[in-house]
Amino acid sequence: MLKDAKHIFKLDPAKEITDEDLEKIAESDTDMILVGGTDNVTEDNVLNALSRVRRFSKSVALEVTNKDAVMPGFDHYFIPSVFNTSNIRWQHGLMLEALREYSHLIDYEDISMLPYIIMNEDSKAFEKAEAKPVTADELPHYIDMIDKLYKAEYVYIEYSGMYGDPEMMDIVSQHTDNTHVIYGGGISSKEQAKEMSQYADTIVVGNIIHEDVKRALRTIIK
Amino acid sequence: MLKDAKHIFKLDPAKEITDEDLEKIAESDTDMILVGGTDNVTEDNVLNALSRVRRFSKSVALEVTNKDAVMPGFDHYFIPSVFNTSNIRWQHGLMLEALREYSHLIDYEDISMLPYIIMNEDSKAFEKAEAKPVTADELPHYIDMIDKLYKAEYVYIEYSGMYGDPEMMDIVSQHTDNTHVIYGGGISSKEQAKEMSQYADTIVVGNIIHEDVKRALRTIIK
Numbered sequence: 001m002l003k004d005a006k007h008i009f010k011l012d013p014a015k016e017i018t019d020e021d022l023e024k025i026a027e028s029d030t031d032m033i034l035v036g037g038t039d040n041v042t043e044d045n046v047l048n049a050l051s052r053v054r055r056f057s058k059s060v061a062l063e064v065t066n067k068d069a070v071m072p073g074f075d076h077y078f079i080p081s082v083f084n085t086s087n088i089r090w091q092h093g094l095m096l097e098a099l100r101e102y103s104h105l106i107d108y109e110d111i112s113m114l115p116y117i118i119m120n121e122d123s124k125a126f127e128k129a130e131a132k133p134v135t136a137d138e139l140p141h142y143i144d145m146i147d148k149l150y151k152a153e154y155v156y157i158e159y160s161g162m163y164g165d166p167e168m169m170d171i172v173s174q175h176t177d178n179t180h181v182i183y184g185g186g187i188s189s190k191e192q193a194k195e196m197s198q199y200a201d202t203i204v205v206g207n208i209i210h211e212d213v214k215r216a217l218r219t220i221i222k
Numbered sequence: 223m224l225k226d227a228k229h230i231f232k233l234d235p236a237k238e239i240t241d242e243d244l245e246k247i248a249e250s251d252t253d254m255i256l257v258g259g260t261d262n263v264t265e266d267n268v269l270n271a272l273s274r275v276r277r278f279s280k281s282v283a284l285e286v287t288n289k290d291a292v293m294p295g296f297d298h299y300f301i302p303s304v305f306n307t308s309n310i311r312w313q314h315g316l317m318l319e320a321l322r323e324y325s326h327l328i329d330y331e332d333i334s335m336l337p338y339i340i341m342n343e344d345s346k347a348f349e350k351a352e353a354k355p356v357t358a359d360e361l362p363h364y365i366d367m368i369d370k371l372y373k374a375e376y377v378y379i380e381y382s383g384m385y386g387d388p389e390m391m392d393i394v395s396q397h398t399d400n401t402h403v404i405y406g407g408g409i410s411s412k413e414q415a416k417e418m419s420q421y422a423d424t425i426v427v428g429n430i431i432h433e434d435v436k437r438a439l440r441t442i443i444k
Contacts, residue, residue, distance in 0.1 A: 022440070025227070073354040076320065079371065083314075086309065086310060088307065088308060088309065088310045088313060091310060091313060092305075092367060092371075095367055095371065096360070096363050096364065096367060099363040099366060099367060100360070100363055103362065103363060103366065108366070108370040108371075111369040111371070113372060113373075137322075138322070140325065141318050141321035141322055141325060142318065144321060144325065144330070145314060145318060145321060146319055147332075149301065149314075149333070149334070149335040150335060150372065150374075151315065151335075151373075152372075153373070187429075
C-alpha cells in the first residue's frame, strides 16, 4: 500500500485536531493516513485517533513506536528501524521485544519494517533513537547499503519537523535502484511538496495538519 | 550462486592445508569454496588461498571479515552481518567502513550481505562479535524478523566449531518462508551432513578439511 502512495498525511496521536479538520484530511486526495509520533504515543490516544479516522474510507496505518500502543483495526503496521543509530536497540532490539510479546497475534502480511535515517540532529527523534549524524559523504554509503545489501523495500528519510536539504535528497534518489524512498519533514507548501516529490516516491506531511489544515491540503499536488 | 549450493567447503586462510588435500577439496563435488575465518585473516594469507584455489575451476567466494584483506579475483563476496550482536558495529558498522573505503571499486552484483546468528557461546566468533545468547524461546523471533521483516536473502546459523542442535535448526527451518538457510559448525561425517541438510538449504563444512580430508569428502552427500 505504501508503494502506491505518493502523498501521506501523518497524524500525531499526541496532538490535537478538530473533527472538522480531520474530516478535511480524511476526505482529501491523500493516499493514506499514517498514525504516529515520537512522544506521548499511548494506547488511549492511538485508539482515539483510530476510531476517529476509521469513520472515513481512507487507508490508515500505524507507525509502531510504542509496543504498548499497538491494537488491531489498522490496515497496515510499520515497524521503524533506525539505520543510523549507535544502539542496536533502535535498529531491531525493540522489534524483537514486540515479537516476543505479540508473535502469536501477528499476521506478517500486515506489517512491514520501515528503515529510517534520521537527519535532523536537533529533533527529539534523533536524540531518542541515539542517532549518529549522517554527512553528505556518508549518506551514499548508507543508501547503497540499504538499497543494495539489505535490499530493503523502503527507506524513510526523516527530517522530523525541519524542511530537508534537496541536495541530500538528490543523493538518496541517485543511490536507490529498488528501494522505495519516503521523505518526511517540514513540508508546508505546494512548492516544498513538489520539490521533495522530485526525489522521493512518497512524501509525508505531518505537523502542518495540526497547525493549518488549509495549507496542509495544498501539499497534495497530484 | 549460494542459492544453488547444497554443500560448501570453507577454507580458513589462517590454517594450513597441503596441495594434495586442497586439490581433493577443489576437485570434489562440493558446490563452492568459501574462503573465510575468524582470526588472523590477512591480505597475505587470503591472496595465498585465492591463488592456490584459482588453479581449479571451482567457484570461490570470500567471506569479508577484515576489510584490509579484500581483493579482486573472487567470484563473489559475502559481507557478514551479525544479527544477534549487542553492538551495531557488527551488524553494519564495519560494512559502512568498508563501503567508505571501497565504494568506488564495488560492483554490487558481486556482493551479498550474509546475516549471521552465532549460536556457540564459547566460540571466538561469538566473543568477537559481542553476540548475545539466543535461546530456543527467542530463536523463532530472530528468524521471523530476518525472514519476514528484513526479508533477507540468507541467514547463516553459525555453530562455529561445534556441532549444532538439530532442534534449534528445526525451529529455523520452520520459521523461514523465503530466506535461504545456511548451516555451519562441526560437521565431520556423512550422518551429520545428512542431519543438518534436513533443516538447511546449504551446509558449510570447515575445520575438518584442515584435519582429515578423507572425512571431509564424505560430507558431500548428494
